[in-house]
Amino acid sequence: MKLNAEEQAMLNGELGEPRRWAIEHMMRVGRFFDAPDFVEVTQAHIMADTESLGEAGVEFLEQMAALPESERRVRIPMITDPRGIDFCHYKRLRQTDAMAALEQRAIDAFEAFGIMMTNTCINYQTIMPPVRGEHLAFGDTGVVIYCNSVLGAYSNFEGGPSALAAGLTGRTPRYGLHLDQNRRATKRYRVSCQPKYLSDWGALGGIVGARAGSYWEVPVIEGIESLPGSDEMKHMGAAMASFGSVPLFHLVGVTPEAPTLESVCDPDALPAETIGEADFEAFFSRYGGKGEKVDVVVFSAPQLSLLEMQSLAELLDGKKLHQDTDLLAVTSPVVAADARRMGLVERIESSGALVLEGMCFYQSYAREMGEANGWKRLLTNSVKLTNIIGGYGYEPTLSNMENCVASAIAGEIV
């Protein structure tokens, strides 16, 4: 890789050990992907939950965080993805003190780097949405696919170590989606059945993601008749990234790089596959459980927007959850503060539900929580969550928010 004088100084250790580690780490990755050089980035966002960090990851951070402040401070604004613990509620969730202690150590280390603990995977809705053409180093696949696709920013999926390296250096290797030639559509889908609920938008993302199936494929979608809002795009993108590791999609006439089909592909050379009603039915039918007892209803992955919190409050007004069913609504600290101020949290929790903030369900020791609380059958409107949570010992079922709430009240999947 071609290095400029400053990058060479970092590699030589002249700017301290953290920046030396960072540039060397990124050079390994850059060589792997044939990056010619580095590109400067304006923001970084890091996965911060201790379930994925583990003791080893926390120790790695702590060692670097103990170095002199001038060496360890990040150079660009840097924020965090959801953590594994909501300190106000972890005992009620039957998470352990050891989990909370490890989480606190990670927080202390992140803060020593000058990282802002935003604890959110919806920073594009709540913190600082990037602008078109802005180069970024964002973690969380849902964040990356949204910022690339809906906002026209440039980011690869940056795992925790690489996001930290980008924060310490202000740059990332120039490969993948930092290059315009990798942003053209390689798969084309025509939708003949219109999504209605957020879970339908998630299902469309899941279907497209599973079919495209690779980080190096870029789907373009035609045939959407209504203009999706931010939450619809959020659920679709998160599911697409989850099912297919896809980091970018184009929606013709909606997303900024695809005002027309011709602007992202040669339509004659890229025939369209149809996605119709039967595909949606097949997608939903993979989830069983109708009529069965539901142990826990979860709204999370991605964290809820203020509008989703309002929808949930309206559905729960005056209702009580079934005594054998729990309902968790997980959101960001920013949204939680607003929702609390506006009375939405009180309306949701009056039903017996619990509002959690700054975490995300599947990043929160989900296996241990499930075993401690007796949660097996899980109902959600998040397609992304259904894709992940099976590996943690749950039996997930997908439905829209209305049906999820009705099921939580009935105690069984309606």
Next chain:
Amino acid sequence: MATIKLSCHVGVGPEVSGEALVTDDNFSARYDLDRIAGIFSRPQHKLAGQSYVDKIMVFNTAKGGVASAWMLHEMKSRGVAPQAILFNNVNPILAQGAALADMALCDRFDDGDVTQLIRTGDRVTVNPGAGLVIVTRG
């Protein structure tokens, strides 16, 4: 005993040897594994129930979340990890994770589908720096 040499893109991590565990399925450390027990835990995964510890894993591609970048490092620190992971095509997360963990990882094989070229039980040596994988069978 047959020996096959496979060329691939230059990878990351050290030279290692081990027994192959192969699937044409995809991989995520977060979605698919019980990392404490060292087995594939997602029921739908084609290797469900099997141990990945000390194996040379072979998959089609990587999927899902960014967590795998931390997780390879965490798995290796406890000694409950594969020796190496080979893919047809990998995403940035696994490459970043292998770079942090100093775990051998390669992809982009010249001779076609690596999930067909290597079989479960083969003895495999992975040399990421040279972009070379040597398979011994029988």
